[in-house]
Amino acid sequence: MDDALPVVVIGAGPQGLAAAAHLIERGMPVVVLEAGATPAAAVAEWGHVRLFSDWSELVDAASARLLDATGWTPPPSGYPTGAQWIGRYLAPLADALGDRVRYGARVVGVSRSGRDRLVDAGRGDQPFTVHVRPTGGDDYRLAARAVIDASGTWETPNPAGADGLPALGERAAADRLSYRIPDFRDRSGFEGRHTVVVGSGHSALTAVLALARMARRDPSTTVTWALRRASARKAFGGGEADELPARGALGIRAKEFVDAGLVSLVTGFRVERVTDAGDGVVLVAEDGRHLAADRAVVLTGFRPDLSFLSELRLELDSTLQAPVRIAAEVDPNVHSCGSVAATGAADLAHPEPGFFIVGAKSYGRAPTFLALTGYEQVRSVVADVAGDHEAARRVELVLPDTGVCGGAGLFDASGASRGGACCAPPPHPVSIIPTAPALS
Known part of the structure; x- marks a missing residue:
């Protein structure tokens, strides 16, 4: 693989921008492709909402180091709105990344050069081809040594229909x-x-x-x-x-x-x-x-858009549509503790070497994704792409407990839990509808 090829990051949200900062810190070329017209375009759509994470949990370490060189002043302690998160941190970070970030650039496909999903021969030796549809222009392709999908789930909310499909008449109304x-x-x-x-x-x-x-x-x-x-x-x-x-x-x-x-x-x-x-x-x-x-x-949650990844070999949990090695940890059907462990490159890897899904999209349909989780993910993933496997394996984050015991009550139970105690598996399978994901 040509080391001169960039790593392509899909999405200029909190995790996508952080991934770019880590890549720059390791001296690796990067291109960030953002479908929106501004950085953190999805966050801007809920800019009026106040986050429940403090500033100290909303700023990535490598991003802060990059910003320090520009004279940036870290925000004081407090709980910003989405708009404040952008204004005080995400927009300055995007500015510091400069023309590495391309706006109005929607990714419509990712594959391997000369190899569709069926071809084994020499697959891992070929660069990725990232197909881009720019606003008001013709489609083009980028060659990449690795691809980090931080596109999130904001554009694919779940419908009102209880069976996961739009209710009858939902589209018309x-x-x-x-x-x-x-x-x-x-x-x-x-x-x-x-x-x-x-x-x-x-x-x-x-x-x-x-x-x-x-x-x-x-x-x-x-x-x-x-x-x-x-x-x-x-x-x-x-x-x-x-x-x-x-x-x-x-x-x-x-x-x-x-x-x-x-x-x-x-x-x-x-x-x-x-x-x-x-x-x-x-x-x-x-x-x-x-x-x-x-x-x-x-507000029934979100789901990942996997349509533009159809030519890649992914290993996703059949229920959550999340990478299989983190699914059991975050699945509200079986997870019985209020705590969730941090996830790194080994947890997020797929049979397609060099491709990773990070951020809220890595949780598939599971709820309660934190910015802290995403920052640790991209730190580990970038270390892996750079060949620093020791740093990729290292865990540098302990996540806060939610205080909620999931996986211990029945979906149709109207009273108290009829399963096991908190942090112990219930004696019978349970079914719990995922809630809407957290905003921070």
Whole structure:
């Protein structure tokens, strides 16, 4: 393989930019391809949302070293919004990377030069070919010695349909549905109206809290929180047991609003049909129950886009669509502890040598991905690409506990857990619907 070829990084979000910083620090050429017009374009879409990670957990070490040379001042302690994360850190980092970052460059395919997925002969000796579709231009190809996919999952949210497919009528009612945390600073679309939030992750919690605050000021504003599970117990998170206090506080406040009657909680509601009612929307559950509202906010998680990787040989878990060696660690169906271990190059490797999926996309459909996880991933992956296998094997991160015991309760159980104790496997297989991923 020609060492003069660049490593191509897909996505100029937090992990993609960090990967580039690590590559530069090791003296390796890099090209970052970003589909959006700006760095961290996905983060910009939820720029109004405050993260539950402190600044100290949101800045990558190699990126900070690169920025130090520009006179950059590290942000003080605190919890930034997405927009502040960009303005104080991600945008300056992209500027420091200069023309290594190409905007409006969507990757539409990755393969091996002269080798489709079926060809074995000499496969690992051939460079990657990365097919790029620029905004307003003709497609082109880049040759690469390695490819790091940090494209995230933001563009592929899960639908409202409880079976993982769009509910009947969901596409036709799209104008009444939002798959993003709305910017509630524009209160006109919500005050004095009824909003249904579908989902049980941290994104859903954030939306429920914002709407509940509006309802507290204006009693004509009503909020319904629809959960697929028969019990809301895990939807409130780890509370005071969460080692990220701001994350735990989300669930504590949400429970307070539910208990105060500012939020109506509906459990066991699995959407089968969505009807556009003209001036509103009606969600119909599989059991026939109806929820009529002015609008619905669907925050049921995300899934990876694997379409442009169809010519690569990937080893993905059949359930999560995550690399098989990390799937059991993050799978909410079986994972029974509040802790998750850091992941490195060995965990993220595929049968296609030199190709890695990092960041939120590496978790497939699993929830609660932290920026810290991604920074450790790219540190290890870049070390592996550079041939520093000792550094790649080293673990330099211990992740904070969530305080939540998953994998120990039944999807249809309305009471307490009927499985094993926390951090012990339950005696029977369980089924838990993944929640929406965390924002930090």
